[in-house]
Amino acid sequence: MNKTLKITALGLVTILGVSGTGYTAFAVDGGSTTSKGDVTFEKNTDPSGPKDPDTDKPVEPTDPEITPPTSGPLSIDYVSTIHFGTQKISGNDEVYYASLDKLKDTETGDINEKPNFVQITDNRGSNAGWKLTVVQDAQFKNGSSELTGAKLKLINPTLKSSKKTDANTPTASEIVLNPDGTTSADAIVAQANQGMGTWFDTFGKDVTEAAKSISLSVPGDTAKIEGKYSTTLTWTLADTPA
Structure with a gap:
C-alpha cells in the first residue's frame, strides 16, 4: 500500500505543475548554507x-644561583649562571672556560x-620583533681586588626553537663584553615577524662545542688573591628591534 501511495502523490505534483502558459519551475532537494566559527x-x-x-x-635548573x-x-625565561670553577693562581696569560649547564628532566629526574x-x-601576538642586549656591570672582583684586563666572551651562538624556519629566525651575535x-652588546635581534614563541640561544650547538x-681571558700580570671573583650581567629585553 505504501508504494501505491507514493506513486500517486508524485503524479499529483506533476499535474499541479502544469499551467496554461507552460511549466512552473520547482526547487530541487538540497542546497547550501553557511555557518560561522570564531576564536578570540x-x-x-x-x-x-x-x-x-x-x-x-x-x-x-640544578644551579642554586638561578x-x-x-x-x-x-x-x-632563563639565563644560565656562568661558572669558571676553581683555578690555580698563575703568572701566565690564561684562558678559562665556563662549565656546562646542568638541567634536571622533570619527568625522569x-x-x-x-x-x-x-x-x-x-607571546604578544604583535609580531613586532624584539632585541636582547647584555651589559657586564663591573669587572670580576674579590673585595677590593679586581681582575684588571680580564675579558669575558660568549661565542658560537646557536638559535633553537620548535618554531624555527628560515623566515622567522632572529639573528644571534657573539658577545665580547666591556x-x-x-657598554651593551647585542645578543639577539628579532626583526618584525621574527622570534615568535620560545627561542633558545645556546653558546655552542652541542656540549662539545659549548x-x-x-x-x-686573564692577563698574567693581573694581581690575584685567593678567593672568589665575581661579576653580574644585566640582560635587557626590548619590545622592538630598534
Missing part, C-alpha cells in the same frame, strides 16, 4: 619556565649537561 586571543602572561633547548620540555625570570608576554643558554618567549658597566664557547 588574549595576551599570554603565563610564565614559560626553563626548558630543554633540544626537546622543548620543562626542566629544573637568574630570576622577567614577567609578561615578552619575557626572559635525570640530570643532563647542556650548553649555557638564554631562553626568550614572545666591564665598564655601561665546552669552549664561554671564556674568561
Whole structure:
C-alpha cells in the first residue's frame, strides 16, 4: 500500500505543475548554507619556565644561583649562571672556560649537561620583533681586588626553537663584553615577524662545542688573591628591534 501511495502523490505534483502558459519551475532537494566559527586571543602572561633547548620540555635548573625570570608576554625565561670553577693562581696569560649547564628532566629526574643558554618567549601576538642586549656591570672582583684586563666572551651562538624556519629566525651575535658597566652588546635581534614563541640561544650547538664557547681571558700580570671573583650581567629585553 505504501508504494501505491507514493506513486500517486508524485503524479499529483506533476499535474499541479502544469499551467496554461507552460511549466512552473520547482526547487530541487538540497542546497547550501553557511555557518560561522570564531576564536578570540588574549595576551599570554603565563610564565614559560626553563626548558630543554633540544626537546622543548620543562626542566629544573640544578644551579642554586638561578637568574630570576622577567614577567609578561615578552619575557626572559632563563639565563644560565656562568661558572669558571676553581683555578690555580698563575703568572701566565690564561684562558678559562665556563662549565656546562646542568638541567634536571622533570619527568625522569635525570640530570643532563647542556650548553649555557638564554631562553626568550614572545607571546604578544604583535609580531613586532624584539632585541636582547647584555651589559657586564663591573669587572670580576674579590673585595677590593679586581681582575684588571680580564675579558669575558660568549661565542658560537646557536638559535633553537620548535618554531624555527628560515623566515622567522632572529639573528644571534657573539658577545665580547666591556666591564665598564655601561657598554651593551647585542645578543639577539628579532626583526618584525621574527622570534615568535620560545627561542633558545645556546653558546655552542652541542656540549662539545659549548665546552669552549664561554671564556674568561686573564692577563698574567693581573694581581690575584685567593678567593672568589665575581661579576653580574644585566640582560635587557626590548619590545622592538630598534
